[in-house]
Amino acid sequence: MPVIECDPDEARERLEAAGVAVDAGNTGHERWRAEYEGATAVAYDDKVVVQGRTPGRLVGLLRGGGGRAHVYFDGAARGNPGPAAVGWVIVTGDGIAAEGGERIGRATNNQAEYEALVRALEVAADFGFDSVEIRGDSQLVVRQVTGAWNTNDPELRERRVRVHELLREFEDWSLAHVPREINDRADDLANEALDDGSS
Numbered sequence: 001m002p003v004i005e006c007d008p009d010e011a012r013e014r015l016e017a018a019g020v021a022v023d024a025g026n027t028g029h030e031r032w033r034a035e036y037e038g039a040t041a042v043a044y045d046d047k048v049v050v051q052g053r054t055p056g057r058l059v060g061l062l063r064g065g066g067g068r069a070h071v072y073f074d075g076a077a078r079g080n081p082g083p084a085a086v087g088w089v090i091v092t093g094d095g096i097a098a099e100g101g102e103r104i105g106r107a108t109n110n111q112a113e114y115e116a117l118v119r120a121l122e123v124a125a126d127f128g129f130d131s132v133e134i135r136g137d138s139q140l141v142v143r144q145v146t147g148a149w150n151t152n153d154p155e156l157r158e159r160r161v162r163v164h165e166l167l168r169e170f171e172d173w174s175l176a177h178v179p180r181e182i183n184d185r186a187d188d189l190a191n192e193a194l195d196d197g198s199s
Contacts, residue, residue, distance in 0.1 A: 002049070002050045002059050004049075004063060005047050008044070008045070008048060011043060012031075012034075014061060014064055015061055015062070018061050020034050020036045022034045029044060030044065031045070036057060037054060038052050039052030040052055041062060050062070053102065054100055055100075056100045056123040056126075059098055060125075060126030063127060065129065066128055066129065067092060067093075067130060068132070069132050070090070070135065071088065071120045071124050071132050072089045072134075072185065072186040073113070073116040073117045073136045073186055074086070074087045074113070074136060074183055074187045075111070075112025075116040076194055077107055077109040080109055081106050081107055081108045081111070083105075083194060084103070084106060084109075085101060085190045085191070085193035086101065086102060086104055086112060086115050087099075087100070087116060087185075087192075087193065088101075088117075088186055089186050089189070090120065090124055090127065097127060098123050099185065100189065101188075101192055111156065111159070113136065113141045114141055114163065116190065117134070117163055118166065120134070122166060125166055129170065131170060131173065132173045133176075134173065135178045135182065136177065136183060136186075137177065137178055137182075137187070138177070139177050142177040144156065145160055145175055
């Protein structure tokens with residue numbers, strides 16, 4: 001449960017500027033509450049507490065920021081298609097800024113890889129990073145997004161279009177293939193999400 005030490009009035013303005021509805025608090029101690037992408041932010045006098053399974057995007061909006069980040073993504077499917085999940089990690093010079101893993105229903109491995117990249121870029125955009133260096137172990141996604149390979153599958157083509165829409169949020173970006181061992185945290189998060197869903 002992320003706790004963001006901040007001025008709650010400034011945090012509220014940041015959320016409202018992003019189009020997030022902010023409501024009154026439920027108790028006398030709460031200044032306000034807001035829900036966004038599966039998470040809830042609750043403001044107190046000198047901090048905002050974010051709750052929910054997927055807090056990354058809401059935390060990004062609250063922190064705002066600029067600067068450069070390294071983005072790692074991975075998708076996993078058990079069966080092709082089969083139950084699928086995504087994992088992603090955003091790292092800055094200060095360490096891990098955000099990470100997440102979640103089930104996405106039934107998908108092929110390639111669809112899961114693309115969805116992981118989309119989720120990671122959505123969070124990075126909400127953080128307001130100027131520049132992102134994106135790394136993944138899916139050669140197919142990397143080569144299709146960079147234009148080295150064609151995208152013949154209509155579903156993957158749609159996801160590639162979404163990735164390019166998100167990339168326009170950044171002043172500068174790069175996308176490169178890395179070996180799985182470099183991408184192990186994102187891989188772990190995707191597989192943990194799959195394991196959590198099967199218990």
